Amino acid sequence: xxxxxxxxxxxxxxxxxxxxxxxxxxxxxxxxxxxxxxxxxxxxxxxxxxxxxxxxxxxxxxxxxxxxxxxxxxxxxxxxxxxxxxxxxxxxxxxxxxxxxxxxxxxxxxxxxxxxxxxxxxxxxxxxxxxxxxxxxxxxxxxxxxxxxxxxxxxxxxxxxxxxxxxxxxxxxxxxxxxxxxxxxxxxxxxxxxxxxxxxxxxxxxxxxxxxxxxxxxxxxxxxxxxxxxxxxxxxxxxxxxxxxxxxxxxxxxxxxxxxxxxxxxxxxxxxxxxxxxxxxxxxxxxxxxxxxxxxxxxxxxxxxx
Numbered sequence: 001x002x003x004x005x006x007x008x009x010x011x012x013x014x015x016x017x018x019x020x021x022x023x024x025x026x027x028x029x030x031x032x033x034x035x036x037x038x039x040x041x042x043x044x045x046x047x048x049x050x051x052x053x054x055x056x057x058x059x060x061x062x063x064x065x066x067x068x069x070x071x072x073x074x075x076x077x078x079x080x081x082x083x084x085x086x087x088x089x090x091x092x093x094x095x096x097x098x099x100x101x102x103x104x105x106x107x108x109x110x111x112x113x114x115x116x117x118x119x120x121x122x123x124x125x126x127x128x129x130x131x132x133x134x135x136x137x138x139x140x141x142x143x144x145x146x147x148x149x150x151x152x153x154x155x156x157x158x159x160x161x162x163x164x165x166x167x168x169x170x171x172x173x174x175x176x177x178x179x180x181x182x183x184x185x186x187x188x189x190x191x192x193x194x195x196x197x198x199x200x201x202x203x204x205x206x207x208x209x210x211x212x213x214x215x216x217x218x219x220x221x222x223x224x225x226x227x228x229x230x231x232x233x234x235x236x237x238x239x240x241x242x243x244x245x246x247x248x249x250x251x252x253x254x255x256x257x258x259x260x261x262x263x264x265x266x267x268x269x270x271x272x273x274x275x276x277x278x279x280x281x282x283x284x285x286x287x288x289x290x291x292x293x294x295x296x297x298x299x300x301x302x303x304x305x306x
Contacts, residue, residue, distance in 0.1 A: 043238040049080045078118025079111035084241045085169040092246040113172050163190035163197040
C-alpha cells in the first residue's frame with residue numbers, strides 16, 4: 001500500500017499462516033470474557049485521571065458557567081489514552097500485557113503525541129459542535145436547502161474526524177512516524193474502512209444512548225442508576241477502546257504492519273541474516289496476500305473502495 005508511511009520501528013507480530021480464520025464476532029466476546037477482570041483493572045486505572053479532571057472541570061464550570069471551558073481539562077486525560085490503547089490493542093491481537101507497567105510506560109513514551117492529538121480533538125470537536133448548532137438555528141435565515149446542505153457537510157466532517165481518531169491512537173503506540181503522517185493514514189482509513197467505522201460509530205451511539213436511558217430512568221429506579229455507575233466505573237472506557245481497536249486493527253495490520261514486516265524480512269534477506277523460519281515466512285507472503293484478498297471478499301465490502 002504505497003500511500004502509507006515507510007516509517008516504523010515497533011511493528012506487531014503477524015498471524016500464523018496456517019492458523020484457521022476465527023469468527024470475528026465470537027472472538028470478540030471470547031477475548032472480552034477471557035480478559036474481563038483485566039479490563040476492569042484497566043478501566044479503574046484509566047478512571048483515575050478521568051475523575052481528577054472531572055473534578056477540575058466541575059470547578060471550572062461552576063466558576064465560568066461555560067461548557068467549552070469546562071470540558072478543556074479533559075484534554076489532559078489524552079496522554080493516558082496511550083496506555084489504554086496499547087493494552088486493548090494487545091488484547092485484540094491476543095497478546096499478553098502487564099497492566100500497570102505497560103500503562104505507565106506507554107503513557108510516558110507517547111504523552112506528547114497524545115496530548116497534541118487531544119488538543120486537536122478538542123478544537124475540531126468544539127468547532128463542529130458550534131457549526132452544527134449554528135446551522136440548526138439558522139434555518140429561517142439561510143433557507144431549508146442551504147441549512148440542510150450545511151448540516152450535511154458538518155456531519156460529513158464529523159464522520160471523517162471521528163473515523164480518523166479511531167486509527168490515530170493505535171498508530172501512535174504501534175509505529176514511529178510523524179503525527180501528520182498518522183493523520184494522513186487516518187484519513188485514508190476513514191474512507192477505506194467505511195463499513196467498519198460506521199459499525200463502531202453505531203455501536204458507540206447505542207452505548208451512549210443506553211447509558212443516557214439508564215441515568216434518566218435511574219431517577220425513578222435507583223437500581224438502574226447503580227448499574228450505570230458500575231458500567232462507568234468498571235468497564236466503560238476499556239470496553240470502548242477494545243471495541244475500536246478490535247474492529248479496526250485488521251485493516252491496520254493488513255496495510256501497515258504486514259508490509260512493514262515484509263520490508264524487514266527483505267532487508268534481512270539482502271544481508272543474508274534470515275533464519276530458516278523467517279525465510280519460510282518470506283516465501284509465503286504472496287500466498288498470504290491471496291488469502292487476505294479472499295478473506296476480504298467474505299468479510300468486507302469496504303476494500304473495494306480502496
